[in-house]
Amino acid sequence: MxxxxxxxxxxxxxxxxxxxxxxxxxxxxxxxxxxxxxxxxxxxxxxxxxxxxxxxxxxxxxxxxxxxxxxxxxxxxxxxSNENKKTEEKKSLKTNIKKDEFQTTLSVENTKNYEINKINNGFGGTTFILTGDDTSFEIFKTGAENYWCVSCQSENCEHILYLKKASSKNRV
Structure with missing residues:
Protein backbone atom coordinates (compact mmCIF):
# COMPACT_ATOMS: atom_id res chain seq x y z
CA MET A 1 0.00 0.00 0.00
CA SER A 81 3.84 14.83 4.97
CA ASN A 82 6.88 12.72 4.06
CA GLU A 83 6.77 13.81 0.42
CA ASN A 84 6.49 17.47 1.43
CA LYS A 85 9.51 17.04 3.73
CA LYS A 86 11.50 15.47 0.86
CA THR A 87 10.58 18.38 -1.41
CA GLU A 88 11.70 20.88 1.23
CA GLU A 89 14.97 18.99 1.73
CA LYS A 90 15.66 19.07 -2.01
CA LYS A 91 15.04 22.80 -2.09
CA SER A 92 17.35 23.37 0.86
CA LEU A 93 20.13 21.32 -0.77
CA LYS A 94 20.40 23.81 -3.61
CA THR A 95 23.34 25.99 -2.75
CA ASN A 96 24.85 28.94 -4.51
CA ILE A 97 28.60 28.71 -5.02
CA LYS A 98 30.72 31.61 -6.24
CA LYS A 99 33.32 30.72 -8.83
CA ASP A 100 35.39 33.65 -10.08
CA GLU A 101 32.85 36.26 -11.20
CA PHE A 102 30.26 33.69 -12.27
CA GLN A 103 27.42 32.46 -10.11
CA THR A 104 26.92 28.71 -10.35
CA THR A 105 24.00 26.78 -8.90
CA LEU A 106 24.78 23.33 -7.59
CA SER A 107 21.72 21.13 -7.47
CA VAL A 108 21.32 17.56 -6.29
CA GLU A 109 18.68 17.11 -9.01
CA ASN A 110 21.38 17.07 -11.71
CA THR A 111 23.11 14.06 -10.20
CA LYS A 112 20.23 11.66 -10.83
CA ASN A 113 20.98 8.64 -12.94
CA TYR A 114 18.13 6.80 -14.57
CA GLU A 115 18.21 3.48 -16.33
CA ILE A 116 16.61 4.13 -19.72
CA ASN A 117 14.58 1.44 -21.47
CA LYS A 118 13.46 2.11 -25.03
CA ILE A 119 10.29 0.49 -26.40
CA ASN A 120 8.78 0.85 -29.87
CA ASN A 121 5.13 1.57 -29.09
CA GLY A 122 3.79 0.43 -32.47
CA PHE A 123 2.18 3.79 -33.25
CA GLY A 124 5.15 5.31 -35.07
CA GLY A 125 6.70 6.59 -31.86
CA THR A 126 8.86 5.44 -29.00
CA THR A 127 8.22 4.97 -25.31
CA PHE A 128 11.08 5.55 -22.89
CA ILE A 129 10.93 4.30 -19.33
CA LEU A 130 13.31 6.08 -16.96
CA THR A 131 13.87 4.01 -13.83
CA GLY A 132 15.52 5.59 -10.79
CA ASP A 133 16.13 4.40 -7.25
CA ASP A 134 12.50 4.22 -6.19
CA THR A 135 10.61 5.82 -9.09
CA SER A 136 9.96 5.31 -12.76
CA PHE A 137 8.73 7.71 -15.42
CA GLU A 138 7.22 7.09 -18.86
CA ILE A 139 8.04 9.45 -21.70
CA PHE A 140 6.46 9.20 -25.14
CA LYS A 141 8.30 10.48 -28.20
CA THR A 142 6.44 10.86 -31.49
CA GLY A 143 8.00 10.51 -34.91
CA ALA A 144 7.83 14.32 -35.14
CA GLU A 145 10.27 14.60 -32.19
CA ASN A 146 7.58 15.72 -29.71
CA TYR A 147 7.93 14.47 -26.14
CA TRP A 148 5.33 13.89 -23.42
CA CYS A 149 6.05 12.92 -19.80
CA VAL A 150 3.15 10.93 -18.34
CA SER A 151 4.13 11.56 -14.71
CA CYS A 152 4.48 15.33 -15.02
CA GLN A 153 1.78 15.75 -17.68
CA SER A 154 4.23 18.03 -19.48
CA GLU A 155 6.08 18.49 -22.75
CA ASN A 156 9.17 19.99 -21.13
CA CYS A 157 9.99 18.66 -17.67
CA GLU A 158 13.23 17.59 -15.98
CA HIS A 159 12.74 13.97 -17.15
CA ILE A 160 12.44 14.99 -20.80
CA LEU A 161 15.48 17.25 -20.47
CA TYR A 162 17.40 14.33 -18.93
CA LEU A 163 16.32 12.05 -21.80
CA LYS A 164 17.31 14.61 -24.44
CA LYS A 165 20.69 15.13 -22.76
CA ALA A 166 21.25 11.38 -22.53
CA SER A 167 20.31 10.87 -26.18
CA SER A 168 22.69 13.64 -27.26
CA LYS A 169 25.45 11.70 -25.46
CA ASN A 170 24.34 8.53 -27.32
CA ARG A 171 23.29 6.76 -24.14
CA VAL A 172 19.92 5.94 -25.69
Whole structure:
Protein backbone atom coordinates (compact mmCIF):
# COMPACT_ATOMS: atom_id res chain seq x y z
CA MET A 1 0.00 0.00 0.00
CA UNK A 2 2.89 2.33 0.84
CA UNK A 3 4.37 1.97 -2.67
CA UNK A 4 1.01 2.68 -4.30
CA UNK A 5 0.54 5.80 -2.19
CA UNK A 6 4.03 7.05 -3.10
CA UNK A 7 3.21 6.62 -6.79
CA UNK A 8 -0.10 8.44 -6.26
CA UNK A 9 1.70 11.53 -4.98
CA UNK A 10 4.39 11.50 -7.66
CA UNK A 11 3.38 14.91 -9.06
CA UNK A 12 2.63 18.24 -7.47
CA UNK A 13 -0.90 18.30 -8.84
CA UNK A 14 -1.74 14.95 -7.30
CA UNK A 15 -0.28 16.03 -3.96
CA UNK A 16 -2.38 19.18 -4.06
CA UNK A 17 -5.56 17.26 -4.89
CA UNK A 18 -5.08 14.83 -2.02
CA UNK A 19 -4.11 17.66 0.36
CA UNK A 20 -7.32 19.47 -0.55
CA UNK A 21 -9.35 16.31 0.04
CA UNK A 22 -7.72 15.85 3.45
CA UNK A 23 -9.36 19.15 4.43
CA UNK A 24 -12.81 17.99 3.33
CA UNK A 25 -14.99 16.70 0.47
CA UNK A 26 -14.69 18.45 -2.87
CA UNK A 27 -15.93 18.05 -6.44
CA UNK A 28 -13.72 17.96 -9.55
CA UNK A 29 -14.86 21.37 -10.82
CA UNK A 30 -13.89 23.04 -7.54
CA UNK A 31 -10.53 21.27 -7.51
CA UNK A 32 -9.78 22.42 -11.06
CA UNK A 33 -10.64 26.04 -10.26
CA UNK A 34 -8.97 26.27 -6.84
CA UNK A 35 -5.76 24.48 -7.86
CA UNK A 36 -5.66 26.08 -11.32
CA UNK A 37 -5.24 22.76 -13.14
CA UNK A 38 -6.88 21.25 -16.22
CA UNK A 39 -10.47 20.05 -15.87
CA UNK A 40 -9.56 16.52 -16.93
CA UNK A 41 -6.84 15.82 -14.39
CA UNK A 42 -8.93 15.61 -11.16
CA UNK A 43 -11.59 13.19 -12.48
CA UNK A 44 -9.00 10.81 -13.97
CA UNK A 45 -6.86 10.85 -10.86
CA UNK A 46 -9.84 10.53 -8.50
CA UNK A 47 -11.25 7.65 -10.54
CA UNK A 48 -7.96 5.83 -9.97
CA UNK A 49 -8.04 6.67 -6.26
CA UNK A 50 -11.64 5.44 -6.02
CA UNK A 51 -10.76 2.14 -7.66
CA UNK A 52 -7.93 1.72 -5.12
CA UNK A 53 -10.41 2.46 -2.29
CA UNK A 54 -8.37 5.47 -1.20
CA UNK A 55 -11.10 7.98 -1.97
CA UNK A 56 -14.87 7.74 -1.52
CA UNK A 57 -17.24 8.98 -4.21
CA UNK A 58 -20.66 10.44 -3.39
CA UNK A 59 -23.16 11.89 -5.86
CA UNK A 60 -25.18 14.90 -4.72
CA UNK A 61 -27.52 16.12 -7.43
CA UNK A 62 -25.51 16.53 -10.61
CA UNK A 63 -22.16 16.87 -8.81
CA UNK A 64 -19.89 14.11 -7.58
CA UNK A 65 -18.05 14.83 -4.34
CA UNK A 66 -14.89 13.00 -3.37
CA UNK A 67 -13.49 12.55 0.12
CA UNK A 68 -10.67 10.56 1.67
CA UNK A 69 -11.69 7.09 2.83
CA UNK A 70 -11.49 7.21 6.66
CA UNK A 71 -9.60 3.88 6.72
CA UNK A 72 -6.74 5.42 4.72
CA UNK A 73 -6.78 8.97 6.09
CA UNK A 74 -3.76 8.54 8.37
CA UNK A 75 -1.74 6.68 5.71
CA UNK A 76 -2.36 9.40 3.11
CA UNK A 77 -1.60 12.15 5.61
CA UNK A 78 1.70 10.46 6.53
CA UNK A 79 2.78 9.92 2.90
CA UNK A 80 1.91 13.52 1.96
CA SER A 81 3.84 14.83 4.97
CA ASN A 82 6.88 12.72 4.06
CA GLU A 83 6.77 13.81 0.42
CA ASN A 84 6.49 17.47 1.43
CA LYS A 85 9.51 17.04 3.73
CA LYS A 86 11.50 15.47 0.86
CA THR A 87 10.58 18.38 -1.41
CA GLU A 88 11.70 20.88 1.23
CA GLU A 89 14.97 18.99 1.73
CA LYS A 90 15.66 19.07 -2.01
CA LYS A 91 15.04 22.80 -2.09
CA SER A 92 17.35 23.37 0.86
CA LEU A 93 20.13 21.32 -0.77
CA LYS A 94 20.40 23.81 -3.61
CA THR A 95 23.34 25.99 -2.75
CA ASN A 96 24.85 28.94 -4.51
CA ILE A 97 28.60 28.71 -5.02
CA LYS A 98 30.72 31.61 -6.24
CA LYS A 99 33.32 30.72 -8.83
CA ASP A 100 35.39 33.65 -10.08
CA GLU A 101 32.85 36.26 -11.20
CA PHE A 102 30.26 33.69 -12.27
CA GLN A 103 27.42 32.46 -10.11
CA THR A 104 26.92 28.71 -10.35
CA THR A 105 24.00 26.78 -8.90
CA LEU A 106 24.78 23.33 -7.59
CA SER A 107 21.72 21.13 -7.47
CA VAL A 108 21.32 17.56 -6.29
CA GLU A 109 18.68 17.11 -9.01
CA ASN A 110 21.38 17.07 -11.71
CA THR A 111 23.11 14.06 -10.20
CA LYS A 112 20.23 11.66 -10.83
CA ASN A 113 20.98 8.64 -12.94
CA TYR A 114 18.13 6.80 -14.57
CA GLU A 115 18.21 3.48 -16.33
CA ILE A 116 16.61 4.13 -19.72
CA ASN A 117 14.58 1.44 -21.47
CA LYS A 118 13.46 2.11 -25.03
CA ILE A 119 10.29 0.49 -26.40
CA ASN A 120 8.78 0.85 -29.87
CA ASN A 121 5.13 1.57 -29.09
CA GLY A 122 3.79 0.43 -32.47
CA PHE A 123 2.18 3.79 -33.25
CA GLY A 124 5.15 5.31 -35.07
CA GLY A 125 6.70 6.59 -31.86
CA THR A 126 8.86 5.44 -29.00
CA THR A 127 8.22 4.97 -25.31
CA PHE A 128 11.08 5.55 -22.89
CA ILE A 129 10.93 4.30 -19.33
CA LEU A 130 13.31 6.08 -16.96
CA THR A 131 13.87 4.01 -13.83
CA GLY A 132 15.52 5.59 -10.79
CA ASP A 133 16.13 4.40 -7.25
CA ASP A 134 12.50 4.22 -6.19
CA THR A 135 10.61 5.82 -9.09
CA SER A 136 9.96 5.31 -12.76
CA PHE A 137 8.73 7.71 -15.42
CA GLU A 138 7.22 7.09 -18.86
CA ILE A 139 8.04 9.45 -21.70
CA PHE A 140 6.46 9.20 -25.14
CA LYS A 141 8.30 10.48 -28.20
CA THR A 142 6.44 10.86 -31.49
CA GLY A 143 8.00 10.51 -34.91
CA ALA A 144 7.83 14.32 -35.14
CA GLU A 145 10.27 14.60 -32.19
CA ASN A 146 7.58 15.72 -29.71
CA TYR A 147 7.93 14.47 -26.14
CA TRP A 148 5.33 13.89 -23.42
CA CYS A 149 6.05 12.92 -19.80
CA VAL A 150 3.15 10.93 -18.34
CA SER A 151 4.13 11.56 -14.71
CA CYS A 152 4.48 15.33 -15.02
CA GLN A 153 1.78 15.75 -17.68
CA SER A 154 4.23 18.03 -19.48
CA GLU A 155 6.08 18.49 -22.75
CA ASN A 156 9.17 19.99 -21.13
CA CYS A 157 9.99 18.66 -17.67
CA GLU A 158 13.23 17.59 -15.98
CA HIS A 159 12.74 13.97 -17.15
CA ILE A 160 12.44 14.99 -20.80
CA LEU A 161 15.48 17.25 -20.47
CA TYR A 162 17.40 14.33 -18.93
CA LEU A 163 16.32 12.05 -21.80
CA LYS A 164 17.31 14.61 -24.44
CA LYS A 165 20.69 15.13 -22.76
CA ALA A 166 21.25 11.38 -22.53
CA SER A 167 20.31 10.87 -26.18
CA SER A 168 22.69 13.64 -27.26
CA LYS A 169 25.45 11.70 -25.46
CA ASN A 170 24.34 8.53 -27.32
CA ARG A 171 23.29 6.76 -24.14
CA VAL A 172 19.92 5.94 -25.69
Missing amino acids: ETILKKLVSTGERKNILSKLLKGPCCCEDLSEELNISKGLPPRFLKLCTSLNIVKRERTGHKVYYSINPENYLKIYTVL
